[in-house]
Amino acid sequence: MQSHKTVLAATTNSYDIINLSPGTEYAITLYTLYNGREVATPATMSKTVEKEIPLGTIASLRAVDTTRGRLQISWTAVPGATAYKIVWRDQTGYEITRIVSHDVTTFDIDRVQQGATYYINVSPLSGGREGNPVSIVVQADTAIERVTELRSLETRNSLIRITWRGVPRATAYKVMWKHADGTEESRVLSSSINMFDVEGLQPNSVYVIGVSAMVGNREGSLATVTVRTEPLVGGVTNLRVVETQSSRIRISWVGFATATAYRVTWRRADGVKDSRILSRDTSAFDIEGLQPNTVYAIEVSGLVGSREGNVMTVTTKTTSREGQVAGVSDVRVLEARSDVLRVSWVGVPEATSYRISWKRSDGGPEITRVVPGDVTTFDIADLQGGVNYLVKVVALIRNREGQPVTITATTRGPETTRLVTANTDTFDILNLQPGMSYVIQISSLFGNREGTPTTITAATAQAARVQDFRVTDVDLGKMTLGWSRVPGATSYILSWRLATSQKDQQSVTIPETISTYQITDLQLGREYVFTIRPVFGTEFGPETSITEKPVCNRARADIVFLVDGSWSIQENSFQKVKQFLYNVVSYLPRIGTDATQVSVVQYSDESKIEIPLGRFGTHRELLQAIRELPYQGGKAISFVLDYVFRQAAGRRPGVPALLVLVTDGRSDDGVTEAVRRAKAAGIHLFAVGIGDADINELQRIVTGRDPNNIVYAENFNSLTQFEGALANVICAAASRPVEETANQERQADRVIQAQRDCQVNPAHTLQLAEAILAGRASRVIQALVVHLGFLDKEVTMGPLVKSGHKVRSAHQDLLGGLSRATQVKVSQDHQAAKENQVTGVPEDLRVNRVTRQVFQRYDRNLLSFLVIFPLVINLIRSFLTIPVGM
Secondary structure (H helix, E strand, O other): OOOOOOOOOOOOOOOOOOOOOOOOEEEEOOEEEEOOEEEEOOOEEEEOOOOOOOOOOOEEEEEEEOOOOEEEEEEEOOOOOOEEEEEEEOOOOOEEEEEEEOOOOEEEEEOOOOOOEEEEEEEEEEOOEEOOOEEEEEEOOOOOOOOEEEEEEEEOOOEEEEEEEOOOOOOEEEEEEEOOOOOEEEEEEEOOOOEEEEEOOOOOOEEEEEEEEEEOOEEOOOEEEEEEOOOOOOEOEEEEEEEEOOOEEEEEEEOOOOOOEEEEEEEEOOOOEEEEEEEOOOOEEEEEOOOOOOEEEEEEEEEEOOEEEEEEEEEEEOOOOOOOOOOOEEEEEEEEOOOOEEEEEEOOOOOOEEEEEEEEOOOOOOEEEEEEOOOOEEEEOOOOOOOEEEEEEEEEEOOEEOOOEEEEEEOOOOOOOOOOOOOOOOOOOOOOOOOOEEEEEEOOEEOOEEOOOEEEEEEOOOOOOOEEEEEEEEEOOEEEEEEEOOOOOOEEEEEEEEOOOOOOOEEEEEEOOOOEEEEOOOOOOOOEEEEEEEEEOOEEOOOEEEEEOOOOOOOOOEEEEEEEOOOOOOHHHHHHHHHHHHHHHOOOOOEOOOOEEEEEEEEOOOEEEEEOOOOOOOHHHHHHHHHOOOOOOOHHHHHHHHHOOOHHHOOOOOOOEEEEEEEOOOOOOOOHHHHHHHHHOOEEEEEEEEOOOOHHHHHHHOHHHOHHHEEEEOOHHHHHHHHHHHHHHHHHHHHOOOOOOOHHHHHHHHHHHHHHHHOOOHHHHHHHHHHHHHHHHOHHHHHHHHHHOOOOOOOOOOOOOOOOOOOHHHHHHHHHOOOHHHHHHHHHHHHHHHOOOOOOOOHHHOOOHHHHHHHHHHHHHHHHHHHHHHHHHHHHHHHHOOOOOO
8 A cells, every 4th residue: 555645834734635546545644743753643534536526617707896996896606616716917918816715705806997998717716626717807997077166156044055067977966965963965966967955054054065976876076165054134934825826926924023024026037026015914915917827036035124134035937817727636535435435635725616526437427516615525425335436526716617636436345254164264355455454353153153253453565656657758848747557546646846845746636547647837947856656545555756857858949149248247247147058058958950059159349159059969068068168258149140140150941040148238239230130030039138238128139029038137146047937938939840031031131231241322222122122023033133243243132143244234224224135135145144154154143053943934924024124113213212323
């Protein structure tokens, strides 16, 4: 028998014996050496296996974390493995190997290069054997940029408004702040938001507010700003809109003890405002004489002597017409018995009565009852048990009625009994309603005798929440919601509110057969919280909520913002104007050549195109460019018409063109002519006036002199109140099909341009009048004027011809009366022009495709028209009383 021996170091406590024979028994003895003396342990008999079992392969190798300069990997353990070998290399081929224990299934690869790709192999080890390696390729994440320019825009006693410059790759932003009691709050905002109101703060307190960018579930480093809230001087609280009608808004508030009076101010989006001073014991006020379907910003402040406290603001909109009655909300079943349904609802202000109607859902007569306006619950009696009923509630204000709200309700069925065999000790009760309580009795039977029943009360599990709750369509001021119907639900309660307001929530009850609902009269760009919950008879299921804001999805237009960048606007005010533009444009999510194009022109002593039409093809790029507008610190409308609203500069035919003027003063270059040109070109004009802007001048500028096309803010700080109003009118104009401008207006515009560019003398005015007449009377003469150049070489008619062609004699003949010879000459020259055969005709006089079509269409009428043309010219001359001498 052959024996083998090896000597190991004193620190060794394990050893692999290799090169053994399969299926062979071995005696293994361990000797411990003490100063040259051997002490043997009892021999151990071990047998090798007949056939070596191969090592398994690791599973689920994956990258768990690729952030913070490391790669963390994990895998599933392999039975029999005594260790794992990890090998990784970068793109340059540099390779590193590590061996880890068998009980390790995660490993961190540190100090990786951001954005670099790594090739990673992991294989199991058992003694000297190695299993098959498994490979993955992982890319280390790049660091998330830190937000910049974090600052406070506005500070009140309980609110701090912050803003920041966004990060290009961010998918969201996280805002965090800590209260005085140590509690910390945070909000995760959309990547399109860069302004946030931190509310519910303590007066005269210091807050550290942090903002970090997020990419997916990764979070960048925190940027912070330290701000102190304003001290509490005294102010109203709980300002809210109690009722809204077409010409009246009722508001209420909670005052404070030291107030000597209250000031109420209301302002339309066009800047028209009014105010009232009310006594100290007033806590509600009716604002009357308002315009229907108009947005109003309402402010209430407390007065202590001559000092004014903090201002509370609420924005609302009057209804579209008198006579509209709101529908009741939150219709529900409070109690269901076998013959009675108790129904409740949230009433309507000023309702004089309510009409309740019900009938079986499977058909039958409808029964109606009317209850007084102060009643909001009603017992529907004499019903049949276990039957579905349709219940409808309508609010009435005298002889006017609101929208009906209908729910489905089921009366409780009669008692149900089942007999089971004596050896039964379990029983399934089926077809119960979810979330309902049931009384269950069990009693034993001995022949015809019944024992004392044992009673328990049990409830079915709560129903599942509504699934797939989503926004399916967004339009101007409208949003359509959809969801998957919940089995067993008898109705749904849908509610919505502004994300910044915990109150003023609206709700509606929807039948169980409906899975979509459109909500109207939403404020553009304001974030809303939508909540839906299923109703099961008298029980309510859990709520499901989503947050969304209406945007202008259907807009397709070319929009130019003409911004005052003169020294009258200080740089800090200009930053607020930029923020205003940024927020308005953020309501237009679809940017590009197939959607909306936006340009920004800044004017002061000179006008400059900061952002040309079509420069940016994505929403993010455009918003970033608006953020980076420089402060420059007229001829402005004409500049836009000449250099921006041109096809060569990016304007598209058949698409609405919108011009938004932003100014804080009067024009000093005379805008009347430029405005007339813009309107003649079919451009929609809007105006944003700030501070000293002339409202009368702005009204003359905007399209149709419509006050809804004007936004007026008293100062730059209040601009944010009117972002939604401007976005609404822009969205409406940008979403409408473009209307073709009348041919007369286009021709007149060309003539005016000729007068402006060439300073035409009175004789040329007669020539231009001939062109106008030609344009209105017939395309023939217009084309003839283009070819023959009856306007001499000093006159340009829009894009028409500068002529050096020698037609002076033909010109004189036309003014004095055409002879037969001249008619023949004109006809011959006309025919030659059609074929582009006139020798020496300049390139700009040759007949293009459009002109050729015109000539072909009117060949037969040309000479007959030329016969009567001199008579018309003489008539024009007599009206103008201008000598013809040249």
